[in-house]
Amino acid sequence: MRAGHLKGAGKRALCLLLMVSLPILPGCWDRKELNEIALIRALGIDRTEDGDFEVTILQAIPMRVSEGGGSGGGGGGGPQQMVLSARGVTIPEAKSKLQEKMGRRIFTGHQEVIVLGKRLAQTGIREALDFIARQPQVRMDSFLFMSEGSPKEIFETVAPGETTATETLYKMVKLERAVDMTVMRALKEVSDDAEAAVIPMVMKVNDTTLKLDGAAVFRGDKMVDHLDRDAAEGLLWIRNEFTSRTINTRPPGEKGYVSLVVTRSETELIPKIEGKKRRILLKVTSEDDVHYNGTRLSLYHPSNVDRIARATERTLRDRLRRTVKEVQKKARADVLGFARAFHREYPEEWAKMKDRWNEQVFPRLDVDIQVRVHIRRPGTTDRPAGQPEGKVKER
Amino acid sequence: MKMKGGTGMIERGRISAGQMALILYTGCVGVKILTAPHLAAMWAGRDMWLSPLAGIVSGLVAFYAAYKLHRRFPGETIIQYSPRILGWFGKGIALLYWIVYIHACSFVIRYYADLVNGVFLPETPPTVVMGGMALVCAAAVRGGLETIVRSAQFLTLPAFAVLAILTVLSSTEWEVDNLFPILEHGIGPVVRGAVNPSIWYSEYFLAAFLLPYVKEQDKAGRWGAVAIVGSMLTLTVFDLIAVFVLGNQSATFLYPLFETFRLISLAGFFEHIDAFLLAMWLTIIFAKICLFQYVAVLGSAQWLGLSDYKPLSLPIAFILVAVSIWTAPSLSFLNRFLDGEGVFYSHLVHVVIPLGLLAVAWIRKVKGTREEGSAS
Numbered sequence A: 001m002r003a004g005h006l007k008g009a010g011k012r013a014l015c016l017l018l019m020v021s022l023p024i025l026p027g028c029w030d031r032k033e034l035n036e037i038a039l040i041r042a043l044g045i046d047r048t049e050d051g052d053f054e055v056t057i058l059q060a061i062p063m064r065v066s067e068g069g070g071s072g073g074g075g076g077g078g079p080q081q082m083v084l085s086a087r088g089v090t091i092p093e094a095k096s097k098l099q100e101k102m103g104r105r106i107f108t109g110h111q112e113v114i115v116l117g118k119r120l121a122q123t124g125i126r127e128a129l130d131f132i133a134r135q136p137q138v139r140m141d142s143f144l145f146m147s148e149g150s151p152k153e154i155f156e157t158v159a160p161g162e163t164t165a166t167e168t169l170y171k172m173v174k175l176e177r178a179v180d181m182t183v184m185r186a187l188k189e190v191s192d193d194a195e196a197a198v199i200p201m202v203m204k205v206n207d208t209t210l211k212l213d214g215a216a217v218f219r220g221d222k223m224v225d226h227l228d229r230d231a232a233e234g235l236l237w238i239r240n241e242f243t244s245r246t247i248n249t250r251p252p253g254e255k256g257y258v259s260l261v262v263t264r265s266e267t268e269l270i271p272k273i274e275g276k277k278r279r280i281l282l283k284v285t286s287e288d289d290v291h292y293n294g295t296r297l298s299l300y301h302p303s304n305v306d307r308i309a310r311a312t313e314r315t316l317r318d319r320l321r322r323t324v325k326e327v328q329k330k331a332r333a334d335v336l337g338f339a340r341a342f343h344r345e346y347p348e349e350w351a352k353m354k355d356r357w358n359e360q361v362f363p364r365l366d367v368d369i370q371v372r373v374h375i376r377r378p379g380t381t382d383r384p385a386g387q388p389e390g391k392v393k394e395r
Numbered sequence B: 001m002k003m004k005g006g007t008g009m010i011e012r013g014r015i016s017a018g019q020m021a022l023i024l025y026t027g028c029v030g031v032k033i034l035t036a037p038h039l040a041a042m043w044a045g046r047d048m049w050l051s052p053l054a055g056i057v058s059g060l061v062a063f064y065a066a067y068k069l070h071r072r073f074p075g076e077t078i079i080q081y082s083p084r085i086l087g088w089f090g091k092g093i094a095l096l097y098w099i100v101y102i103h104a105c106s107f108v109i110r111y112y113a114d115l116v117n118g119v120f121l122p123e124t125p126p127t128v129v130m131g132g133m134a135l136v137c138a139a140a141v142r143g144g145l146e147t148i149v150r151s152a153q154f155l156t157l158p159a160f161a162v163l164a165i166l167t168v169l170s171s172t173e174w175e176v177d178n179l180f181p182i183l184e185h186g187i188g189p190v191v192r193g194a195v196n197p198s199i200w201y202s203e204y205f206l207a208a209f210l211l212p213y214v215k216e217q218d219k220a221g222r223w224g225a226v227a228i229v230g231s232m233l234t235l236t237v238f239d240l241i242a243v244f245v246l247g248n249q250s251a252t253f254l255y256p257l258f259e260t261f262r263l264i265s266l267a268g269f270f271e272h273i274d275a276f277l278l279a280m281w282l283t284i285i286f287a288k289i290c291l292f293q294y295v296a297v298l299g300s301a302q303w304l305g306l307s308d309y310k311p312l313s314l315p316i317a318f319i320l321v322a323v324s325i326w327t328a329p330s331l332s333f334l335n336r337f338l339d340g341e342g343v344f345y346s347h348l349v350h351v352v353i354p355l356g357l358l359a360v361a362w363i364r365k366v367k368g369t370r371e372e373g374s375a376s
Helices: A009-024 A062-071 A091-099 A118-123 A126-134 A151-155 A165-174 A183-190 A229-238 A302-331 A338-345 A347-364 B017-072 B078-086 B088-120 B126-143 B145-173 B188-193 B195-213 B217-251 B256-262 B274-304 B310-327 B331-338 B342-364
Strands: A037-047 A053-060 A081-088 A105-107 A113-117 A143-147 A196-206 A209-219 A222-227 A246-249 A258-274 A277-293 A366-377
Touching (some): A037 A118, A037 A151, A053 A091, A053 A151, A081 A091, A081 A151, A091 A105, A113 A118, A113 A165, A118 A143, A118 A209, A126 A183, A143 A165, A151 A165, A151 A196, A165 A209, A183 A196, A196 A229, A209 A229, A209 A302, A222 A229, A229 A258, A229 A302, A246 A302, A258 A302, A258 A366, A277 A302, A277 A338, A302 A347, A302 A366, B017 B088, B017 B145, B017 B188, B017 B195, B017 B217, B017 B256, B017 B274, B017 B331, B017 B342, B078 B088, B078 B274, B088 B126, B088 B274, B088 B310, B088 B331, B126 B145, B126 B274, B126 B310, B145 B256, B145 B274, B195 B217, B195 B342, B217 B256, B256 B274
Parallel strands (some): A037 A113, A113 A143, A143 A196, A277 A366
Antiparallel strands (some): A037 A053, A053 A081, A196 A209, A209 A222, A246 A258, A258 A277
């Protein structure tokens, strides 16, 4: 309005004011310089024998990362991560004890993996989830893992070529080999209709190798069962978490195995209440490619392809049956999503049975499993490769 | 009375009906899109997306009252015509409105500061956060109504566009099944969940301070209705994506929209967008605080019968910061108030008193002195 007014001295004063305000404005009191913070890539929470919390952090050392890249070898660069742990009555207390051990401020904005110890899982993970959910910085899509031993030993296992153990764990989930369990999903499942969750387990094989080791099943916030590799894979099918999996099957009357790669799969849960009887139909439809043919069957003939498909259906049904049985009878925790299916389809009946779902209703549920396998492509050859002409079984 | 026609018009700026709708809309959804999904989810659970529909009644009634009063007293705000209707008692009611808008504005500043302090800058003193915003808004208010509306147009339209894009991007995380079963516990929880949104809807009564300065009087009513329905749709969409993405956790997190958008991850590199989201929301909350601060400043000038309101903008900004600190001991109190007793307070001011004034004016046959359309 008074542009003519703001000439000369006034303009210069304004410029000066703007320049003076520049150093104080970025981030106000919360500005964080990269060389003043400790980048936490993974957090481990466990309990000690006397009931305290043990918090472990994995700090990435970014300086080393760039140096290591320059010298071209992982050996000469020195450690690119640091693992520290501390104990306390509460998780924040342990964390502040950790802070006392380091000169840099703990910064959790890039924390991507959270590992919970088994002892914590057996006493309940609610406090840990609350702590994680309450931190504004922590990302709710951090991946959760469980470890048989202390999270510390998981963090200290660095694979050659990776800078930290976090990278390995992170990439494992991205490969869709395990249940993709983020903090947000765990929160949802623990407080959902079924009050049951599942978290993938990870174990240390040797000093440089980590391995996925099935999954931990939680009823409420307490771990009640450990599913092995096969049962955990069945879980992935039922929960409709598509992964690029392989299934092995042996067609009846054949010596070798056939492996199929699943390209698409879909699982439907259809609950039904007939009088007093409650049942659920688990309908799996999967599309597969042949990945390996150890038999002498020629896939030129659709009838042979069909034989393999039927055999695969049986294998898959047996596997799913095993998973369902273990979860129903042993864990008694509905991590399969049956509760939601019933709630959605029969809201009134659900209100009556929700209080005794995991204890009484779920373990006694009749589960029908229907599997349909469609083999779409035989790979790049339809014959058993490397087999002399005469030995190929045409039919 | 000092405010005789002609000279009483201390706001010289004129806005279009669409601009009025935009600033009212921004004022309505500003805080609501962040906090209402949480508060509604606590009561209505997965049915919370129906709550905005239940709350819209407040908005329609409040805007209707403001519009009818405006038609009766063209060119005047409630501060001016309430003494006309009720004499010295009306002057008291006008004072009440002045205080109420300082109070209401302090709530908004407080919400803003609590979000910034709680999520982004925990170590920055709240006074600095509040003071910075109040000063910027004071500058805008000093510029007058046109400045506020233009800056809102300039800043919030892109912000809403970005929010719309983020909503689409979040679709990779949607689980539409979370929606069912619908209305499992009947309509009761949905109505209870509408308490908080209805408070923000009732603020459409602020139109009473904007309508006198609208150029196209004939379109004002229609545009107001568009804004109300638009804000309802906006909130419904954000409630829905909270249900889709967060499911039963919508009630857990104070700012479900932030948590929802924080989960967006596009192709593994477009992540960590929460700070970006704050920047967008800042422009929206800036417009909202400007609107309230403007109403408080204009109201005080009109109540005191001053010839200009601009000198008051800075002092009132200081009062606002002080009131914001004093207004609530904690965020829990703030949320609890705006999810409970606050509904009576806001509806008394925005619905009951205006309708009462309208009734008295109609019975006593009081009318504005200015001609219809003299505002333009």
